[in-house]
Amino acid sequence: MTRVICFDIETTGFEYTRGDRCIEIGAVEIIDGKITDNTFHQYINPDGKIIPPESYMVHKISNAFLEDKPKFAAVAKPFLDFIGTSPVVAHNGIDFDFPFINYELSQLNMPQIPRSQQQDTLVIARNRLFGPKSYTLDALAKWYGISLTARADAHGALIDAEILAKVYLELDNTEPAPDISEIIEKYHTAMLAHPKIGTEFPHRSFPAHDDELENHRAFMEKIKK
Numbered sequence: 001m002t003r004v005i006c007f008d009i010e011t012t013g014f015e016y017t018r019g020d021r022c023i024e025i026g027a028v029e030i031i032d033g034k035i036t037d038n039t040f041h042q043y044i045n046p047d048g049k050i051i052p053p054e055s056y057m058v059h060k061i062s063n064a065f066l067e068d069k070p071k072f073a074a075v076a077k078p079f080l081d082f083i084g085t086s087p088v089v090a091h092n093g094i095d096f097d098f099p100f101i102n103y104e105l106s107q108l109n110m111p112q113i114p115r116s117q118q119q120d121t122l123v124i125a126r127n128r129l130f131g132p133k134s135y136t137l138d139a140l141a142k143w144y145g146i147s148l149t150a151r152a153d154a155h156g157a158l159i160d161a162e163i164l165a166k167v168y169l170e171l172d173n174t175e176p177a178p179d180i181s182e183i184i185e186k187y188h189t190a191m192l193a194h195p196k197i198g199t200e201f202p203h204r205s206f207p208a209h210d211d212e213l214e215n216h217r218a219f220m221e222k223i224k225k
Contacts, residue, residue, distance in 0.1 A: 002118075003086040004030040006168055007040075009162035010059040010098055012051045016103045021046035022072060023061055025079055025101075026158030030167040033172070040082040041158040043069040053196050060154035072104050079109065089119045089168050091160075092136045121168055128174050137164060144170040 007027035013020035027040040045066050056062060097142035102112040125135045132143045137160065141148055146166045150159045210218070 002032050002166070003084075004014055004089060005083045005086050006030065006089045006161050006165040007097070008090065008157045008164060009082070009100060010061060010155060010157050011055070011100060012046050014102050015023065017212045019049060019135050020100075020102060021049045021065040022104055023051070023066060024059070024157040026156065027079070027082060028158075028161045030165055030187070033169060035162070035169070039158060039161075040079060042075045042079070044075055045069045046073045047071050051106075058155050071110055073117065075157065076105055076108055076110050080105075083113070087119050088117050089121060091140075091164055091167075092120065093118060094120045109129070121132075121164060121171060124168075124171050127172060128176050137167065139159065140167045146170070164197055 005027050009022050009026075010024035011020055011022050021044070023044050023046050025042050029036045029038040039176050043061070043066055043156065045068075046063070051061065051063050088098075097194065098113055098118050105112045119135075121140070122135055125132070125140055129135075129140075129143070132139050140150060144165060144167060148163065149154075151163065174214070
């Protein structure tokens with residue numbers, strides 16, 4: 001059995017080292033290439049951190065809504081138990097989701113998600129796809145024809161994790177893009193092997209015919225007048 005976890009988080013902001021906190025975790029289970037009904041979802045009280053308006057406009061989660069939700073310390077172990085030792089997938093996860101979650105875990109002196117478990121669909125997509133102009137989760141979903149209706153009004157960790165799981169499965173079934181350097185080298189070698197490359201060609205001239213010269217003289221006379 002092959003098990004993979006796709007997850008996403010919502011936060012108060014981007015700078016966890018400056019006090020930003022995780023306020024929602026959503027995770028979706030994939031077993032043997034199929035999304036199951038087994039999910040993890042939890043809103044989290046940011047422990048006094050105020051959610052700025054620009055963040056609220058993205059996920060529509062307010063401090064008032066989170067007042068009665070558990071703090072991260074109560075959510076961490078259930079989340080780690082859910083992912084277990086399975087590969088964990090996030091979009092732009094290497095730069096954001098994994099460092100953010102691992103920082104939160106480190107503040108509780110709890111085990112972090114090791115690099116060996118981490119997979120990033122942004123990295124996978126850039127290595128496998130040449131077509132999309134953008135590699136955001138939205139762009140990849142549109143590329144594969146995956147509906148974004150569920151996130152029309154706001155981002156949500158579980159909604160995004162479900163979209164991510166669908167994108168991940170599509171990427172997993174996409175053949176890796178060819179190595180362009182190998183293609184260039186192949187054609188470069190072929191060009192050098194061409195029998196006319198680097199040889200001396202005889203000088204050739206293309207004198208104008210009498211009627212062409214006459215037409216040219218007549219045209220020049222018309223210009224002068």
